[in-house]
Amino acid sequence: xxxxxxxxxxxxxxxxxxxxxxxxxxxxxxxxxxxxxxxxxxxxxxxxxxxxxxxxxxxxxxxxxxxxxxxxxxxxxxxxxxxxxxxxxxxxxxxxxxxxxxxxxxxxxxxxxxxxxxxxxxxxxxxxxxxxxxxxxxxxxxxxxxxxxxxxxxxxxxxxxxxxxxxxxxxxxxxxxxxxxxxxxxxxxxxxxxxxxxxxxxxxxxxxxxxxxxxxxxxxxxxxxxxxxxxxxxxxxxxxxxxxxxxxxxxxxxxxxxxxxxxxxxxxxxxxxxxxx
Amino acid sequence: xxxxxxxxxxxxxxxxxxxxxxxxxxxxxxxxxxxxxxxxxxxxxxxxxxxxxxxxxxxxxxxxxxxxxxxxxxxxxxxxxxxxxxxxxxxxxxxxxxxxxxxxxxxxxxxxxxxxxxxxxxxxxxxxxxxxxxxxxxxxxxxxxxxxxxxxxxxxxxxxxxxxxxxxxxxxxxxxxxxxxxxxxxxxxxxxxxxxxxxxxxxxxxxxxxxxxxxxxxxxxxxxxxxxxxxxxxxxxxxxxxxxxxxxxxxxxxxxxxxxxxxxxxxxxxxxxxxxxxxxxxxxxxxxxxxxxxxxxxxxxxxxxxxxxxxxxxxxxxxxxxxxxxxxxxxxxxxxxxxxxxxxxxxxxxxxxxxxxxxxxxxxxxxxxxxxxxxxxxxxxxxxxxxxxxxx
Numbered sequence: 001x002x003x004x005x006x007x008x009x010x011x012x013x014x015x016x017x018x019x020x021x022x023x024x025x026x027x028x029x030x031x032x033x034x035x036x037x038x039x040x041x042x043x044x045x046x047x048x049x050x051x052x053x054x055x056x057x058x059x060x061x062x063x064x065x066x067x068x069x070x071x072x073x074x075x076x077x078x079x080x081x082x083x084x085x086x087x088x089x090x091x092x093x094x095x096x097x098x099x100x101x102x103x104x105x106x107x108x109x110x111x112x113x114x115x116x117x118x119x120x121x122x123x124x125x126x127x128x129x130x131x132x133x134x135x136x137x138x139x140x141x142x143x144x145x146x147x148x149x150x151x152x153x154x155x156x157x158x159x160x161x162x163x164x165x166x167x168x169x170x171x172x173x174x175x176x177x178x179x180x181x182x183x184x185x186x187x188x189x190x191x192x193x194x195x196x197x198x199x200x201x202x203x204x205x206x207x208x209x210x211x212x213x214x215x216x217x218x219x220x221x222x223x224x225x226x227x228x229x230x231x232x233x234x235x236x237x238x239x240x241x242x243x244x245x246x247x248x249x250x251x252x253x254x255x256x257x258x259x260x261x262x263x264x265x266x267x268x269x270x271x272x273x274x275x276x277x
Numbered sequence: 278x279x280x281x282x283x284x285x286x287x288x289x290x291x292x293x294x295x296x297x298x299x300x301x302x303x304x305x306x307x308x309x310x311x312x313x314x315x316x317x318x319x320x321x322x323x324x325x326x327x328x329x330x331x332x333x334x335x336x337x338x339x340x341x342x343x344x345x346x347x348x349x350x351x352x353x354x355x356x357x358x359x360x361x362x363x364x365x366x367x368x369x370x371x372x373x374x375x376x377x378x379x380x381x382x383x384x385x386x387x388x389x390x391x392x393x394x395x396x397x398x399x400x401x402x403x404x405x406x407x408x409x410x411x412x413x414x415x416x417x418x419x420x421x422x423x424x425x426x427x428x429x430x431x432x433x434x435x436x437x438x439x440x441x442x443x444x445x446x447x448x449x450x451x452x453x454x455x456x457x458x459x460x461x462x463x464x465x466x467x468x469x470x471x472x473x474x475x476x477x478x479x480x481x482x483x484x485x486x487x488x489x490x491x492x493x494x495x496x497x498x499x500x501x502x503x504x505x506x507x508x509x510x511x512x513x514x515x516x517x518x519x520x521x522x523x524x525x526x527x528x529x530x531x532x533x534x535x536x537x538x539x540x541x542x543x544x545x546x547x548x549x550x551x552x553x554x555x556x557x558x559x560x561x562x563x564x565x566x567x568x569x570x571x572x573x574x575x576x577x578x579x580x581x582x583x584x585x586x587x588x589x590x591x592x593x594x595x596x597x598x599x600x601x602x603x604x605x606x607x608x609x610x611x612x613x614x615x616x617x618x619x620x621x622x623x624x625x626x627x628x629x630x631x632x633x634x635x636x637x638x639x640x641x642x643x644x645x646x647x648x649x650x651x652x653x654x655x656x657x658x659x660x661x662x663x664x665x666x667x668x669x
Contacts, residue, residue: 170363174377175351
């Protein structure tokens with residue numbers, strides 16, 4: 001029995017290692033590239049022979065990258081905040097209230113999520129230019145928010161459905177206004193859902209390349225994924241591979257920190273003990 | 278503390294279905310009133326309307342003399358205990374119990390004092406800093422009670438507060454709720470589907486069926502003088518026995534045997550111009566073992582014992598009456614609700630008699646039983662009215 005359990009565990013361990021290696025290999029490769037100096041860049045080795053911080057120093061010396069980093073952080077945070085606040089309220093309505101046009105609303109948000117973004121780039125480009133938000137922060141925040149709201153509404157309404165309705169009734173009878181019941185009882189319980197959604201939305205905004213490259217033209221609103229595409233070597237004969245790799249590592253780090261910080265909150269089921277049992 | 282008055286209260290859902298129809302009820306200050314009925318009878322909806330969690334379609338609801346139809350729950354000053362307890366899982370017991378006071382902007386010192394007091398009453402002091410997830414079912418139930426009593430509301434509304442507890446704890450909590458209510462003297466409306474709870478707790482019991490109040494009365498009134506077949510079948514455990522009967526001027530011809538009418542029955546049946554075909558209802562204790570009781574002159578029937586259940590204090594004797602089971606809309610609904618319809622006990626009508634434990638009844642043996650006709654009821658099968666009820 002114990003032997004069978006051990007061989008079972010070994011099999012699992014092997015599968016896990018394979019999956020992890022498969023997933024992390026590209027990450028390791030890009031990290032390795034970012035630490036190579038230009039002369040060994042193409043030596044085909046996955047382990048840098050001469051470790052160097054040059055690439056990192058390089059990208060932080062020009063405003064091209066630093067400015068883009070600020071844009072990325074600002075735009076992603078603002079878009080996430082707005083999408084989560086609006087999404088929380090909309091998801092609550094979808095999960096709890098009966099109102100005319102609810103099905104239409106759900107259908108519309110699904111429709112938005114299904115639209116291939118590329119088909120909207122040209123119209124958005126023209127609209128943004130004519131109303132003067134092209135190449136500005138709002139010019140990216142608005143489409144990010146729009147495209148992440150369906151995702152936010154869907155994940156959050158699933159969380160809201162899990163919260164026993166009795167809790168809200170109890171709050172109302174205990175003397176809470178609907179707003180207080182929402183703020184003091186429902187939102188704290190939906191917190192894991194809110195964090196999960198926030199992370200998903202943030203990653204979506206942070207990683208987007210299509211809108212970032214199409215709806216910006218200067219450093220004033222260009223985010224990192226778009227800015228990386230504009231990297232040039234120090235001469236026209238030099239490939240900016242090292243800088244690109246370093247920039248890619250730099251923008252991956254915040255996401256990893258985000259997920260590590262909040263993964264316990266995501267997993268924790270806060271509603272245990274709410275009702276009978 | 279206040280009286281609660283319902284006048285013609287009706288709940289109709291947007292799809293047109295009627296959940297509660299024309300409920301009129303005067304609940305006196307400090308009274309303990311039970312709403313009881315099978316699931317879907319509208320009792321919880323009625324309670325929710327009193328709490329303000331559901332809108333009242335028609336009629337008026339007054340709490341403490343004030344019409345509250347359009348007031349939000351928070352303005353009605355009532356406290357509610359839910360079947361699921363509805364404790365806030367992210368708050369400690371202390372915070373849960375203090376939540377209504379916190380919303381009412383009571384200062385912190387007072388909240389602490391009141392929560393401690395309530396915790397002492399409910400024996401929760403040592404659990405004050407725990408989260409609900411670390412409490413047992415009974416403790417959670419007490420926290421829910423605590424949250425209700427801590428603010429000293431005008432009324433307690435309880436929605437099946439004990440149905441998630443196991444049987445033994447339920448009986449203990451039942452007495453505790455009763456004790457707390459007597460001590461505080463707070464008007465209480467209590468919803469349950471369990472007729473035992475209704476009978477033991479209530480000053481008055483309201484029996485509901487399909488959104489309509491069937492009868493309002495003290496537990497004894499409901500038991501001894503049910504107004505209709507539904508109340509008769511719902512109240513009491515084991516339930517009242519029903520048999521088909523045909524009415525002649527002097528006797529009720531039943532599958533059990535002929536039962537002569539006594540003066541009381543004859544008078545009431547004549548007054549109401551009773552139909553020929555009727556249903557006779559007999560409580561299990563309306564039967565006596567002739568070998569044990571002195572002769573009271575009542576009619577004697579002979580039956581063959583199917584099953585004998587000895588409880589020590591009593592013995593239940595089951596036997597069957599000839600002829601198919603009595604079937605009316607009311608009784609079918611009760612059978613479905615109690616799960617009896619699922620037991621496949623079709624065929625003959627089963628009768629249960631509650632006899633003295635000293636009975637010599639044996640399974641498979643015949644037994645002579647005397648019927649106490651003063652405890653018999655005669656019902657109209659068409660509308661279920663109790664034709665022998667002295668008032669209606």
